[in-house]
Amino acid sequence: MAIQDRLSGNEAVSIAIKQINPDVMPAFPITPSTEIPQFISQFIANGEMDTVFVPVESEHSAMSACIGSQSAGGRTVTATSSCGLALMFEMLYVAASNRLPITMAVVNRALSGPININNDHSDSMGARDSGWLQIYAENAQEAYDNFFQCMKIGEHPSVQLPVMCCQDGFITSHAVERMELIETEKVKAFMGEYKPEHYLLNPDQTLAVGPYDIPQYYMEHKKAQAVAMENARAAILEVAKEFEAMTGRKYGMIEEYCMEDAELAMIIIGSSAGTAKEACDELRAAGVKAGVIKVRVFRPFPAEEIVAALKGVKAVAIMDKTESFSANGGPMGAEVKAAMFGKLGDVLVTNYIYGIGGRDVKVDDLKSVYDKLAEMVKTGKSPEHYQYLALRD
Amino acid sequence: MTDQNKMKNITIENKWQDLTPGGMIFASGNSVEFKTGDWRTITPKMVWDKCKQCLLCAPMCPDSSIPVKDGKRLEFDYDHCKGCGICAKVCPFDAIVFGGEEE
Numbered sequence: 001m002a003i004q005d006r007l008s009g010n011e012a013v014s015i016a017i018k019q020i021n022p023d024v025m026p027a028f029p030i031t032p033s034t035e036i037p038q039f040i041s042q043f044i045a046n047g048e049m050d051t052v053f054v055p056v057e058s059e060h061s062a063m064s065a066c067i068g069s070q071s072a073g074g075r076t077v078t079a080t081s082s083c084g085l086a087l088m089f090e091m092l093y094v095a096a097s098n099r100l101p102i103t104m105a106v107v108n109r110a111l112s113g114p115i116n117i118n119n120d121h122s123d124s125m126g127a128r129d130s131g132w133l134q135i136y137a138e139n140a141q142e143a144y145d146n147f148f149q150c151m152k153i154g155e156h157p158s159v160q161l162p163v164m165c166c167q168d169g170f171i172t173s174h175a176v177e178r179m180e181l182i183e184t185e186k187v188k189a190f191m192g193e194y195k196p197e198h199y200l201l202n203p204d205q206t207l208a209v210g211p212y213d214i215p216q217y218y219m220e221h222k223k224a225q226a227v228a229m230e231n232a233r234a235a236i237l238e239v240a241k242e243f244e245a246m247t248g249r250k251y252g253m254i255e256e257y258c259m260e261d262a263e264l265a266m267i268i269i270g271s272s273a274g275t276a277k278e279a280c281d282e283l284r285a286a287g288v289k290a291g292v293i294k295v296r297v298f299r300p301f302p303a304e305e306i307v308a309a310l311k312g313v314k315a316v317a318i319m320d321k322t323e324s325f326s327a328n329g330g331p332m333g334a335e336v337k338a339a340m341f342g343k344l345g346d347v348l349v350t351n352y353i354y355g356i357g358g359r360d361v362k363v364d365d366l367k368s369v370y371d372k373l374a375e376m377v378k379t380g381k382s383p384e385h386y387q388y389l390a391l392r393d
Numbered sequence: 394m395t396d397q398n399k400m401k402n403i404t405i406e407n408k409w410q411d412l413t414p415g416g417m418i419f420a421s422g423n424s425v426e427f428k429t430g431d432w433r434t435i436t437p438k439m440v441w442d443k444c445k446q447c448l449l450c451a452p453m454c455p456d457s458s459i460p461v462k463d464g465k466r467l468e469f470d471y472d473h474c475k476g477c478g479i480c481a482k483v484c485p486f487d488a489i490v491f492g493g494e495e496e
Contacts, residue, residue, distance in 0.1 A: 069425050099415040160414060198417055208418040220409035227409075 003181040009137070009172035010231075012144035012179060013165070014080070018049050019187040020151065022103075023074030023194075026054035026065035031082035031117050032169035033107035037079055047290045056068040059084040063091035063102075070100040071209050073199030073253055075151075078102065081169060082109035085123045089130070095162045097225060098210050102153030102162040104132075105147065107271070109169040110357045112278075118358020121269065122322040124298075125331050133163040134299040135233055138273045141179040143167040145249055148190060151241050152206035154366025155194060156235040161228050167269040171360070182247060190246055227279075228301050231291070233333070236297055253302035255294040256309050258262075258284060261290025264373040265310060267336055268319040269295045272354070272361045276319075279366040290370050303339035310340065315348040315373040315382075321355050329353075329386035350377045354389035365390045425473070429456070431475035435492050444474060444487035450480040450489065 014036050017025070027037035046054050054069075056062045070076040072085050080088065085106060095102050108117040119242050124134055133149055136353040137143035143165065150163040163166070167173055172378045182190075200207055213221055233253070259278050261266065262284075273294035284288040293309050295302065310316060318337070320330025328334070333351030340347065352369060355361040369389065376382060395427045403412060413419070444466070451459040451466050458474035481491030 031485070033433055097415060196416070198419075206419060206421045209415065211416050213416055216405040217412065217416065220407070223409040224412060224414070372495050 004178070006014055006178050006179055007140055007178050008035075008174050009140040009143045010035040010107065011039065011176075011241075012094065012140045012181075013167070013234065015145050016045070016144050016187075017051075018043045018107075019078055019182070019183060019184045020075070020077075020148070020191055021049045021309065022051050022077045022229075024052045024054060024065075024069040025078060025347060026062045026069065026076070027078045028056050028058050028059045028062045028080070028084060030059070030081045030107075032109055032119075032173045033079045033081040033084070033105060035173070036107070038069065054186050059087040060091060063088040063095060065101060065364050066102045066104075067091060067095050067210075069100065070102050071096070071199065072201045073196050075155075075194040076100075077104065077108065077151075078113045078179075079105035081107045082111055082117070082123045085127060086111060086354055089127065092127055092130040092132060092162075098223065099160040099225070099228065100162055101151070101160055103147065103151040103154060103160065104164050104257075105143075106164045106166045106230065106353045107173045108157040108166055114357075116357040117169075119171050119271075120321045120356040120358065121166075121201050122356070124164055125320075125322045127164070127325070127332060128299060131161065131229070132299065133159075133161055133229070133236075133297070135163065135165055135236075135297050136269045136295065137165070137167040137172060138176045138369055139295060140167075140172055141249075142251075143172060144179065144181070144244065145251065145297075148187065149236075149243055149251065150244075150252070152239045152329070153232060156232075156239070156390050157197075159228050160230040161225070161232065171271040176298060180247075181254075189353055190242065196218070199328065202276045211257070221346065232300050233302075251296065253295075253297045253305045254309060255296060257292040257294065258311075259291040259293060259309050261289055263289040263312070263314045263377070264317060264370050265291045265293060265313045265316045265333065266373075267293045267295060267306065267316060269298065269332065270321065272319070272321065272366070275361055276362055276366050279363045279370065282363065283367060286300075288370065288374070298335075301335050301339070303335070307343050308340055310344055310347060313347055315350075315368045315376045317373055318351045319347065319369075320351065320353050320386075321357060323353055333386055337380045347382070348373075348382045350383050351386035352389045353386065359390065361389075412447050426474045429475055430472045432468075432473075433474060435476045435478065436471070437474065437476065437478065438490045440466065440488050440490060443486045444486070445486055447485065449483050449485065453479050453483045455479065
């Protein structure tokens with residue numbers, strides 16, 4: 001029987017880590033992810049798990065230790081947020097290019113500056129081209145469920161890439177929800193033992209990792225990495241299917257909500273997808289054909305799935321919880337528009353920057369986005385490239 | 394299982410599909426195969442008549458490019474000598490000429 005509990009997102013992910021009992025966890029505390037290494041340290045001190053916890057002096061060191069540990073052959077996890085992720089930046093690329101399936105809990109928080117500790121997606125979106133998979137959770141249940149899947153996807157023989165398991169800081173990480181935990185025996189059977197093909201502590205194999213790559217090889221290695229990211233699409237669905245068989249909970253690249261006959265659609269990531277679903281329900285009750293596309297996986301980008309979901313839609317709002325300072329919209333805006341190019345020419349498009357630096361995103365705010373979409377359909381025109389939601393102006 | 398013997402003999406003819414994951418190297422001591430001598434712009438040359446085989450030069454070479462056998466130094470390993478000139482500087486007998494010619 002599944003275990004009913006009430007937990008915060010950070011507690012849920014910490015319990016997932018405890019159930020997996022990985023070999024090593026190097027971590028450095030940073031708000032709002034601090035609780036994860038804190039809870040793990042408590043579990044270890046209580047004898048509930050035997051992971052080697054490495055208290056490092058910075059996040060750059062945390063990721064470096066992760067790379068060392070995973071290269072040695074250990075199943076390795078860490079957790080971070082915001083500026084911590086930014087400090088890891090150099091090593092993120094090394095983890096990915098060395099093809100090390102490290103699993104990292106990212107508790108999304110705004111980057112400085114101006115200094116701010118609240119939720120947006122500027123941290124992980126800033127690292128979107130580092131070669132890590134990125135999977136985002138809407139709530140604590142998903143953060144918990146995703147963590148197991150993230151690790152299994154990363155370790156998949158056709159993938160071998162590190163994975164960020166993202167949840168929204170405070171909104172998801174600190175709010176307590178009723179949720180369902182999986183029995184530890186089932187988790188152990190689902191995860192299996194980590195058996196890398198090549199690892200440094202193998203006495204039967206001479207091995208050097210992370211060598212200097214001259215121009216005659218670099219492009220070929222990058223191509224192999226890009227193909228691994230493409231392979232991740234199938235692995236994500238394969239692991240989701242296995243997970244569904246275990247728990248009954250279904251996951252995919254995206255989640256479509258009321259999209260069957262939707263004319264006005266919103267594409268959104270993370271906790272605000274829940275708010276969007278509420279806005280959608282209220283509009284549906286008033287006869288508006290509204291729908292929501294929640295992007296669960298951002299890397300690899302679900303271009304085909306989004307285009308398929310947008311069939312029949314008249315106007316779409318792409319929601320970005322980060323600025324990218326391209327002066328042309330946010331990263332989701334750019335990715336979705338690139339996916340739509342040449343395929344959905346008639347759909348009116350707008351791109352919003354919303355909720356950055358922890359700005360509240362209310363149901364009415366998101367309903368106003370649908371109002372804007374209805375107005376676009378009426379006039380037949382898309383507005384200026386991108387706009388800020390609920391900005392004082 | 395990956396064919397590790399195949400992966401020990403990677404050349405620039407190999408396609409991306411044939412390279413090792415993350416550029417892993419399944420052999421040791423293979424930096425010798427990386428010919429760094431073409432980085433050199435100035436070449437040290439031996440004047441064997443002046444050499445007393447004092448062997449001060451060999452341990453000073455930062456790149457192990459002065460091979461020593463049976464207590465005697467041999468000709469430079471020009472495949473790896475980068476032309477730093479330290480050997481010429483430490484030689485007490487001017488037996489190593491450095492910078493006198495263009496390569």
